[in-house]
Amino acid sequence: MTKKNQSLLAYVKVQDAVDFAILMLKGQGVNKDDSVKVAECLVEADLRGVQTHGMSRLPIYVKRLSEGLINATPKMILDKPVAACASLDGDNGLGFLVGIRAIQEAIKMAETCGVGVVAAQNSNHFGMAATYLLQAVQAGYFAFVFTNAAKSMPPWGGREGLFGTSPFAAGAPGGKLPPFILDMSPAVAARGKIRLAEKRGEAIPEGYALDENGKPTTDPTAALRGVVLPIGGYKGSGLSMLMEILAGVFTGANFGGDVPDQYTVWDRPQNVGHFFMVLKPGVFVTEKGFRDRMDILVSRVKENPRAGGFDEIFMPGEIEARLEIERRQSGIPYAQSDILLLTELAREYNIAEMPYNVH
Amino acid sequence: MTKKNQSLLAYVKVQDAVDFAILMLKGQGVNKDDSVKVAECLVEADLRGVQTHGMSRLPIYVKRLSEGLINATPKMILDKPVAACASLDGDNGLGFLVGIRAIQEAIKMAETCGVGVVAAQNSNHFGMAATYLLQAVQAGYFAFVFTNAAKSMPPWGGREGLFGTSPFAAGAPGGKLPPFILDMSPAVAARGKIRLAEKRGEAIPEGYALDENGKPTTDPTAALRGVVLPIGGYKGSGLSMLMEILAGVFTGANFGGDVPDQYTVWDRPQNVGHFFMVLKPGVFVTEKGFRDRMDILVSRVKENPRAGGFDEIFMPGEIEARLEIERRQSGIPYAQSDILLLTELAREYNIAEMPYNVH
Numbered sequence: 001m002t003k004k005n006q007s008l009l010a011y012v013k014v015q016d017a018v019d020f021a022i023l024m025l026k027g028q029g030v031n032k033d034d035s036v037k038v039a040e041c042l043v044e045a046d047l048r049g050v051q052t053h054g055m056s057r058l059p060i061y062v063k064r065l066s067e068g069l070i071n072a073t074p075k076m077i078l079d080k081p082v083a084a085c086a087s088l089d090g091d092n093g094l095g096f097l098v099g100i101r102a103i104q105e106a107i108k109m110a111e112t113c114g115v116g117v118v119a120a121q122n123s124n125h126f127g128m129a130a131t132y133l134l135q136a137v138q139a140g141y142f143a144f145v146f147t148n149a150a151k152s153m154p155p156w157g158g159r160e161g162l163f164g165t166s167p168f169a170a171g172a173p174g175g176k177l178p179p180f181i182l183d184m185s186p187a188v189a190a191r192g193k194i195r196l197a198e199k200r201g202e203a204i205p206e207g208y209a210l211d212e213n214g215k216p217t218t219d220p221t222a223a224l225r226g227v228v229l230p231i232g233g234y235k236g237s238g239l240s241m242l243m244e245i246l247a248g249v250f251t252g253a254n255f256g257g258d259v260p261d262q263y264t265v266w267d268r269p270q271n272v273g274h275f276f277m278v279l280k281p282g283v284f285v286t287e288k289g290f291r292d293r294m295d296i297l298v299s300r301v302k303e304n305p306r307a308g309g310f311d312e313i314f315m316p317g318e319i320e321a322r323l324e325i326e327r328r329q330s331g332i333p334y335a336q337s338d339i340l341l342l343t344e345l346a347r348e349y350n351i352a353e354m355p356y357n358v359h
Numbered sequence: 360m361t362k363k364n365q366s367l368l369a370y371v372k373v374q375d376a377v378d379f380a381i382l383m384l385k386g387q388g389v390n391k392d393d394s395v396k397v398a399e400c401l402v403e404a405d406l407r408g409v410q411t412h413g414m415s416r417l418p419i420y421v422k423r424l425s426e427g428l429i430n431a432t433p434k435m436i437l438d439k440p441v442a443a444c445a446s447l448d449g450d451n452g453l454g455f456l457v458g459i460r461a462i463q464e465a466i467k468m469a470e471t472c473g474v475g476v477v478a479a480q481n482s483n484h485f486g487m488a489a490t491y492l493l494q495a496v497q498a499g500y501f502a503f504v505f506t507n508a509a510k511s512m513p514p515w516g517g518r519e520g521l522f523g524t525s526p527f528a529a530g531a532p533g534g535k536l537p538p539f540i541l542d543m544s545p546a547v548a549a550r551g552k553i554r555l556a557e558k559r560g561e562a563i564p565e566g567y568a569l570d571e572n573g574k575p576t577t578d579p580t581a582a583l584r585g586v587v588l589p590i591g592g593y594k595g596s597g598l599s600m601l602m603e604i605l606a607g608v609f610t611g612a613n614f615g616g617d618v619p620d621q622y623t624v625w626d627r628p629q630n631v632g633h634f635f636m637v638l639k640p641g642v643f644v645t646e647k648g649f650r651d652r653m654d655i656l657v658s659r660v661k662e663n664p665r666a667g668g669f670d671e672i673f674m675p676g677e678i679e680a681r682l683e684i685e686r687r688q689s690g691i692p693y694a695q696s697d698i699l700l701l702t703e704l705a706r707e708y709n710i711a712e713m714p715y716n717v718h
Contacts, residue, residue: 084472085472113443113444114443155660157666158666182597231595232543232590234543234675241541244656248656249652249653256655277474279444281609297603297608301521305519307517313514314516316600
């Protein structure tokens with residue numbers, strides 16, 4: 001499953017990565033329970049191969065916590081004016097904590113109402129959207145998870161960033177076969193992927209982005225100064241607008257390009273917005289009926305005759321789940337540049353370095 | 360706005376098109392109110408330039424009604440076990456009638472619960488998804504509208520049709536500026552568009568579809584025997600799977616390739632499933648607050664500096680809304696082949712032909 005990649009050099013044991021993140025977060029005044037939650041989210045992203053949203057983000061969260069731009073001890077407020085919908089004020093806490101609280105509240109409402117919606121504001125970057133999908137799916141629920149983000153993609157026909165490359169994320173439980181865990185950017189490539197290429201000194205394929213003059217580029221640095229492009233032209237642009245409406249306009253958070261980039265803006269919090277919707281399948285068909293029907297669908301997906309160049313057809317999220325099993329055994333492979341970043345972080349904050357093996 | 364197109368020859372007054380459709384439907388035993396509703400949906404699609412889902416579909420609905428494969432006098436049953444969710448059994452009625460009833464029920468639930476979900480089964484092809492979005496949006500609500508359909512698109516990595524090219528449809532009201540009406544197929548091109556090309560004897564662009572052997576083709580007839588391709592590879596495939604889960608697996612309808620093609624299968628009803636979710640923006644921010652914020656978003660979309668080749672940036676659905684205004688004045692332009700089809704239909708069922716002007 002894992003591609004041989006010369007930049008992957010160091011293996012870190014899962015518990016060592018979790019413990020390191022916990023120490024770093026506690027050092028910034030995040031309480032123990034919350035530190036564990038966030039650390040597990042970060043490591044889960046790395047386990048699933050979504051390394052743009054894993055430990056490589058820890059330094060920025062720590063920096064923003066230490067600058068007081070993220071609140072280490074948020075007092076979140078849930079406002080629930082009706083039985084099936086709530087607004088959650090994240091009190092500028094870590095996005096992970098806001099996301100976990102929000103999906104839990106949405107699940108509670110879905111349990112009694114069949115559906116639950118939580119609109120969250122005053123939050124921050126919440127990492128990998130699949131984290132929240134998995135919490136709902138493992139409890140037997142369908143979920144939508146949307147967020148907005150700093151501007152990096154233009155509306156179709158434009159050339160300046162307005163929308164984030166926020167994930168479109170939806171999940172449904174399976175029966176005996178793999179569940180449906182779709183977590184995709186409406187961009188041809190996520191900004192985090194371009195940032196990773198820059199960090200690794202690699203070129204990006206053409207079609208990923210325009211430079212600041214609106215011209216195609218393969219230089220990640222030029223691309224990061226320009227805009228990324230949506231899938232399917234106006235279609236991907238429409239999806240990103242949809243997420244800006246639900247996660248931004250609806251929630252009361254910053255929107256329309258006003259969410260500041262967490263890497264470059266140091267004078268104010270992000271006020272990111274998130275949107276969570278959870279459905280209880282048992283309300284429509286029985287829960288067993290739903291799981292049995294999912295298994296029929298999944299088996300038909302996997303048994304579809306292959307197109308040229310494909311050995312196997314995967315459910316969305318299935319490759320990531322297999323990678324997680326593999327990496328829980330092997331440890332998590334990190335690029336040397338990520339290890340350096342985390343070692344520097346440890347030294348800066350006077351915390352024991354994260355142990356790793358090179359092999 | 361309208362492109363000069365040599366195959367567009369005949370102009371039909373809006374009321375003449377509506378009246379013709381009403382007569383045809385009443386001739387099949389559909390009551391007057393229902394006939395008016397369906398006729399208006401069909402004509403609305405033509406007015407908005409979505410002519411793959413307008414009057415050109417009337418012959419197939421009439422044929423299936425006359426063969427008893429669609430129930431002209433459905434007794435729909437709404438099952439509402441919780442306050443915010445319901446299942447709707449469409450009793451094999453026209454998809455338009457099921458869709459209209461479902462979105463109305465979802466709006467009612469959203470009015471009291473903030474959110475309303477209706478899962479519909481035992482339905483048929485419901486035409487243009489934007490029809491139902493517009494009903495919610497005009498009443499001040501956000502809506503998702505999904506349906507499943509006959510198989511025509513493979514899962515990513517496969518080569519045999521499994522999913523429909525069902526629309527991903529989402530809508531949100533605006534303030535003074537245009538609303539957000541996104542109604543898009545996850546396919547690079549909708550199957551209806553390929554069928555229209557075939558009817559008109561035109562080639563299709565490469566990248567739209569594979570033939571039955573899994574090879575790229577520009578021949579619409581070969582494409583209709585093969586499969587259409589999703590936008591963004593696995594991403595568009597994931598969106599179509601999502602709609603199959605919500606509209607098919609969830610609802611109790613046919614799913615996983617079991618919805619029969621309405622053009623080729625004449626021994627059973629379709630049992631199509633639809634999924635409707637409606638949100639009340641006023642629950643999260645005030646209704647005025649929401650509309651004001653939408654106007655800020657829309658103005659930023661429209662004021663984004665243009666990419667090369669673009670004179671104006673449009674909101675999803677804005678071109679269609681402008682076309683509707685224009686066509687309500689000019690009449691609806693139909694291809695000669697569509698006029699012939701409708702004239703034949705009138706003769707076959709002994710009903711007065713639809714008047715038109717060639718100019």
